[in-house]
Amino acid sequence: MKFTQDQLKEISLLIKRISGFVIEEKKYHQMGLKVLKRMKIVNAKTPVDYIHLLKLVNHSDEDSEISLLTASILNHHTSFFRDLDQFICMEHYCLPEIKMHYSILDYTNIRIWSAACSTGEEPYSISVILNSSLKPPWTFHLKASDIDQPSLNFAKKGLYDARIAKSIPAKYLNEYFEKIHGGYKVKPALKKNISFDILNLVENNSIEQMKHFDIIFCNNVLFYFDELTQNEIIIKLCSALRPGGFIFFNGQASIASKSKLCMQKFGSALVYQKDYSSCSIKFPPVQWDPSFLNDFPQKTSSDFINKTDRSISVYIFS
Numbered sequence: 001m002k003f004t005q006d007q008l009k010e011i012s013l014l015i016k017r018i019s020g021f022v023i024e025e026k027k028y029h030q031m032g033l034k035v036l037k038r039m040k041i042v043n044a045k046t047p048v049d050y051i052h053l054l055k056l057v058n059h060s061d062e063d064s065e066i067s068l069l070t071a072s073i074l075n076h077h078t079s080f081f082r083d084l085d086q087f088i089c090m091e092h093y094c095l096p097e098i099k100m101h102y103s104i105l106d107y108t109n110i111r112i113w114s115a116a117c118s119t120g121e122e123p124y125s126i127s128v129i130l131n132s133s134l135k136p137p138w139t140f141h142l143k144a145s146d147i148d149q150p151s152l153n154f155a156k157k158g159l160y161d162a163r164i165a166k167s168i169p170a171k172y173l174n175e176y177f178e179k180i181h182g183g184y185k186v187k188p189a190l191k192k193n194i195s196f197d198i199l200n201l202v203e204n205n206s207i208e209q210m211k212h213f214d215i216i217f218c219n220n221v222l223f224y225f226d227e228l229t230q231n232e233i234i235i236k237l238c239s240a241l242r243p244g245g246f247i248f249f250n251g252q253a254s255i256a257s258k259s260k261l262c263m264q265k266f267g268s269a270l271v272y273q274k275d276y277s278s279c280s281i282k283f284p285p286v287q288w289d290p291s292f293l294n295d296f297p298q299k300t301s302s303d304f305i306n307k308t309d310r311s312i313s314v315y316i317f318s
């Protein structure tokens with residue numbers, strides 16, 4: 001079955017409208033193959049019938065055809081401790097600063113959000129670090145979200161194949177994962193502070209309700225969007241952060257937002273921090289103690305020490 005260029009463009013625009021995902025013309029062929037697969041499943045006879053079906057139902061409904069087609073096209077690739085330097089930076093740089101400021105406020109609950117968490121490897125990696133480094137009275141809540149319900153269902157089950165043992169340090173694997181036939185199961189301790197919820201980053205209502213996070217991870221998703229959409233999402237993520245909160249982005253997304261974000265480089269990780277100007281409380285400046293780098297196990301991040309740039313660059317966009 002042949003699609004016209006206009007039909008492929010129309011389908012790609014419908015996908016962009018629901019997910020923000022931009023499909024370049026050179027990828028129309030690949031998209032066409034996924035469309036054909038879905039057409040067979042829903043028994044659509046012609047591209048015109050299928051496009052009609054795509055437009056038929058409310059696109060926020062996760063069982064609608066446009067949602068199912070979009071889910072089949074999105075890239076869900078992820079892994080445990082994917083960008084290791086981010087986790088090191090969170091543990092040794094972000095958490096001490098957050099704790100110091102929260103001690104002044106007599107507040108002990110840290111809020112983290114893994115936006116676009118796919119099948120759960122990123123939030124479970126964050127939870128490993130938080131469970132091992134936060135001792136009472138410190139507690140945390142981890143919100144994990146994605147646009148794709150099947151990925152979230154997978155994440156909630158917490159069942160992974162045996163290959164994950166290659167990416168998770170043995171001490172964490174033994175403590176937080178139970179060996180089962182053919183793989184590993186996430187132990188309840190790792191799950192108990194995580195809530196998995198569907199959330200579309202390009203849908204204003206859902207993202208605008210997210211507030212007061214201390215750290216946000218928004219990895220490997222922004223570069224699927226056009227620059228305007230990226231900027232809109234970055235601004236909203238900044239609003240979801242409390243003053244002084246941190247955001248990790250990776251991939252090639254340029255942080256060209258209209259927000260004020262202060263950037264620091266830790267090994268390969270870039271961490272952006274929201275400034276305190278919108279905050280009425282005056283916190284004492286935090287002196288970053290780089291001594292942890294001395295006992296840093298080289299094997300976990302070979303060039304972390306050499307590449308760490310402790311100078312602060314301030315990005316101000318207006």
Ligand SMILES: C[S@@+](CC[C@H](N)C(=O)[O-])C[C@H]1O[C@@H](n2cnc3c(N)ncnc32)[C@H](O)[C@@H]1O
Nearest residue numbers: 019076077078116118147148200201219220221
């Ligand atoms: C490549 S995975 C990244 C997973 C994880 N953050 C990581 O870095 O390993 C991208 C995820 O973004 C999700 N995604 C794509 N568009 C989205 C949107 N508009 N809102 C929320 N999630 C979205 C996809 O469903 C997919 O699970």
